[in-house]
Amino acid sequence: MTGMGEPGRDSDALDAAFAETVRRTGASIGALYLLAPDERLLSLEAVCGVPVEFAAPWARVALASPAPVADAVREDRMVWVGSQEEMVRSYPRTAVVLPYPLALAAAPVSGVRRWGTLLLMWPATRPPHMTPRERGNITSSCRRLARLLEEAAERTGPARRERPRAVPVGAGRGYAPPALAVADFVERLPGGSCALDLEGRLTYVSTGAGDLLGREADQLLGTVPWQSLRWLDDPVYEDRYRAAVISREPVSFTACRPPDLWLDIHLFPDDSGISVRIVPSGTHLPPTPTSTRAAPASGSEADSVPARAGQLYQLTHLAAALTEVVGVQDVVDLVADQIMPAFGAQGLVLSTADAGRLRITGHRGYASDTIARLDGLPLDTAFTPAGQALASGIPAFYADAEEMRRTHPEAPPASGKQAWAFLPLIISGRPVGICVLSYDSPHTFPADERAVMTSLAGLIAQAFDRARLYDTKHELAHGLQQALLPRRLPTIDGLRVAARYLPATRGMDIGGDFYDLIRLGDTTAAAVIGDVQGHNVAAAALMGQVRTGVHAHATLGASPDQVLHRTNRLLTDLAPDLFTSCLYAHLDLARRRVTLASAGHPPPILRLPGGETRPLDVPPGPLLGIDPDAVFPVTEIPLAEGMLLAFYTDGLVETPGVDLDDSINRLVRHLAEAGDRDLHRLIDAVLSRTDTIGQRLDDIALLVLQESKGTGRDDRADRAG
Numbered sequence: 001m002t003g004m005g006e007p008g009r010d011s012d013a014l015d016a017a018f019a020e021t022v023r024r025t026g027a028s029i030g031a032l033y034l035l036a037p038d039e040r041l042l043s044l045e046a047v048c049g050v051p052v053e054f055a056a057p058w059a060r061v062a063l064a065s066p067a068p069v070a071d072a073v074r075e076d077r078m079v080w081v082g083s084q085e086e087m088v089r090s091y092p093r094t095a096v097v098l099p100y101p102l103a104l105a106a107a108p109v110s111g112v113r114r115w116g117t118l119l120l121m122w123p124a125t126r127p128p129h130m131t132p133r134e135r136g137n138i139t140s141s142c143r144r145l146a147r148l149l150e151e152a153a154e155r156t157g158p159a160r161r162e163r164p165r166a167v168p169v170g171a172g173r174g175y176a177p178p179a180l181a182v183a184d185f186v187e188r189l190p191g192g193s194c195a196l197d198l199e200g201r202l203t204y205v206s207t208g209a210g211d212l213l214g215r216e217a218d219q220l221l222g223t224v225p226w227q228s229l230r231w232l233d234d235p236v237y238e239d240r241y242r243a244a245v246i247s248r249e250p251v252s253f254t255a256c257r258p259p260d261l262w263l264d265i266h267l268f269p270d271d272s273g274i275s276v277r278i279v280p281s282g283t284h285l286p287p288t289p290t291s292t293r294a295a296p297a298s299g300s301e302a303d304s305v306p307a308r309a310g311q312l313y314q315l316t317h318l319a320a321a322l323t324e325v326v327g328v329q330d331v332v333d334l335v336a337d338q339i340m341p342a343f344g345a346q347g348l349v350l351s352t353a354d355a356g357r358l359r360i361t362g363h364r365g366y367a368s369d370t371i372a373r374l375d376g377l378p379l380d381t382a383f384t385p386a387g388q389a390l391a392s393g394i395p396a397f398y399a400d401a402e403e404m405r406r407t408h409p410e411a412p413p414a415s416g417k418q419a420w421a422f423l424p425l426i427i428s429g430r431p432v433g434i435c436v437l438s439y440d441s442p443h444t445f446p447a448d449e450r451a452v453m454t455s456l457a458g459l460i461a462q463a464f465d466r467a468r469l470y471d472t473k474h475e476l477a478h479g480l481q482q483a484l485l486p487r488r489l490p491t492i493d494g495l496r497v498a499a500r501y502l503p504a505t506r507g508m509d510i511g512g513d514f515y516d517l518i519r520l521g522d523t524t525a526a527a528v529i530g531d532v533q534g535h536n537v538a539a540a541a542l543m544g545q546v547r548t549g550v551h552a553h554a555t556l557g558a559s560p561d562q563v564l565h566r567t568n569r570l571l572t573d574l575a576p577d578l579f580t581s582c583l584y585a586h587l588d589l590a591r592r593r594v595t596l597a598s599a600g601h602p603p604p605i606l607r608l609p610g611g612e613t614r615p616l617d618v619p620p621g622p623l624l625g626i627d628p629d630a631v632f633p634v635t636e637i638p639l640a641e642g643m644l645l646a647f648y649t650d651g652l653v654e655t656p657g658v659d660l661d662d663s664i665n666r667l668v669r670h671l672a673e674a675g676d677r678d679l680h681r682l683i684d685a686v687l688s689r690t691d692t693i694g695q696r697l698d699d700i701a702l703l704v705l706q707e708s709k710g711t712g713r714d715d716r717a718d719r720a721g
Contacts (some may be wrong), residue, residue: 003119018048021138021601025137026122030047030120032054032109035693040337042063042069046164052164054245059341059342062334065324081105084102093320101124105120110143110146111143115145115146187208189208193206193209195274202225208425209276211282212257212402213229231258237253240253244267250266251266264280293474307555318459325464326467329362330462336348341457345416345437346438347436348363348365348436349363358387358593360375374414383414385404390431397421401417415633417439418442421445422434424457426458490519497704499704500701513532526586528550529648530601533580538578543580546571549570554584560634561631572626578625581599581624583602583647592640593636594638594639596618599630600623601622603615603618604616604618604648605648607643611673615664621633644706646702649699649701652687667686679704
């Protein structure tokens with residue numbers, strides 16, 4: 001990630017400014033995310049107020065993901081979430097892994113460039129709205145952080161950190177032994193008293209607490225309770241601690257110390273740690289907002305080691321992310337950017353079974369010559385365990401090179417890796433591929449880590465199979481679209497031309513919009529643009545029939561109204577249940593005339609050499625495919641020197657909630673202001689100003705013609721931009 005260079009003055013200054021921001025805003029938790037060099041990921045740089053381990057599910061956030069920290073930097077705005085209810089509505093994936101009452105703000109850290117996001121979190125007890133003064137303070141703090149990052153980058157350049165660091169909220173907060181009077185006071189209280197720091201370590205244990213917990217105080221100090229006390233080793237109890245740290249609200253739960261001693265445990269958090277009261281169950285204390293009673297572990301459940309609560313949250317977070325991937329490359333990127341770091345892996349190979357061979361579809365952390373050697377191996381190869389694991393459906397784990405060498409002696413020298421996890425991707429008993437995570441040094445795989453990896457493999461398999469199907473459909477649709485649109489517009493002496501097609505961003509990237517330029521003679525040509533209802537395979541197929549029909553009738557010498565009339569008869573005979581708009585123009589360069597006819601299509605836009613730009617008044621007939629006897633009025637205009645005509649489909653001008661005439665007039669202004677030295681640049685300028693770069697609900701076709709005084713210049717058409 002882009003960091004502060006080498007540790008020292010720069011990182012100290014950044015940490016101090018970060019901690020001061022958290023303290024001054026009254027936030028209980030803060031996190032600083034920085035953009036990775038490729039600006040596709042936000043990586044966690046520093047946290048304060050919680051252990052670094054708590055932030056593991058969010059250590060890396062894709063810039064395109066629906067999360068507050070990503071929205072803030074992507075949209076360059078402050079994101080405010082005032083309650084858990086608002087979180088569920090606006091950011092359901094984030095709410096799954098932050099199921100606590102809280103409020104948060106995510107603000108962009110920007111200066112001369114985008115650096116990242118500052119995240120601040122408060123207990124839910126704060127007011128649900130942010131004042132302008134608070135917003136101003138956070139914004140100025142973000143500018144200060146950006147300046148520090150820029151100054152550090154100028155001095156030392158960007159650097160990469162392996163993991164985020166914890167920054168204390170304030171200096172000088174040590175945990176000195178309590179005064180004797182305080183210790184005596186605590187010892188006289190009934191039950192037991194403990195203190196935890198924000199990392200979860202016990203910093204104080206009273207004699208009564210030691211008696212109830214069944215361990216001496218000196219055996220517990222400095223330990224984490226759910227690790228030093230086996231009967232507390234359950235994600236339910238750890239989650240109660242997480243709830244207290246993140247929400248900063250009191251939490252209580254009941255646990256059983258074997259064999260049958262039930263204890264009520266009450267947690268009272270603040271910014272420095274947690275005070276804990278332990279009393280035998282049935283002793284009444286003031287009620288707290290959260291209470292969970294856990295059943296005692298027994299039998300085989302008591303002997304098993306449950307997954308850590310943090311791992312369960314991480315699994316949930318990654319599972320939610322896998323549901324949003326689209327193509328195979330998205331799966332590869334997600335596994336590499338989030339799942340690899342979650343397990344500390346340095347290498348990834350994602351392969352699919354194809355015709356008895358392992359075909360690598362994505363990889364990270366391997367040299368290209370190694371991948372070339374591994375790609376295309378037969379499934380029964382002895383070179384790697386991948387084929388064997390895929391055939392058996394059983395994950396394979398190798399903690400060191402010696403363990404791998406005993407069964408596959410060539411594998412360690414080939415890759416240079418020292419530990420591996422081979423995770424077969426299986427769906428309903430059907431193998432779809434294998435995911436290999438590898439390590440640069442020996443790595444043990446505890447039972448809980450193996451369980452989480454195996455669970456994730458099933459989710460990756462589902463996402464991978466969906467992604468392959470999507471890519472296949474996308475390639476088919478793209479190939480069909482390219483086959484139906486003209487490969488190249490013809491060269492016509494005295495006419496300059498350029499065109500562009502943009503598919504809808506929803507669906508299959510295919511649609512019914514089309515354009516064409518047809519040479520009819522040495523001095524005559526026809527320009528046509530049309531829009532078949534819908535943007536799917538059926539629309540594309542009908543579009544091909546319409547374009548073929550128009551082309552055939554035009555080359556036979558039919559007039560514009562007859563071209564549309566005959567094509568209309570063809571469509572009504574086919575009865576496709578889809579309607580088509582179409583605009584046809586006959587250009588006679590010798591007689592200097594343009595004759596137009598429209599079947600319910602938006603009017604073309606005329607720009608004269610003097611700069612006058614306006615929509616042409618072309619009375620439209622009905623859409624094609626409705627009335628077999630429809631009549632299509634004809635409009636004729638002179639072909640002036642340097643005159644420019646723009647034909648377009650409604651996807652370029654239709655905007656929800658905006659009047660169509662207003663949208664067309666806006667397009668007129670854009671065309672009037674665009675230069676015409678290069679028609680392709682003119683199209684680029686128009687598209688960049690008409691909200692077509694991002695999400696498109698409909699496909700767009702744009703065809704621009706200009707009289708060129710007989711220069712014969714040929715502008716190639718672009719089928720997709």
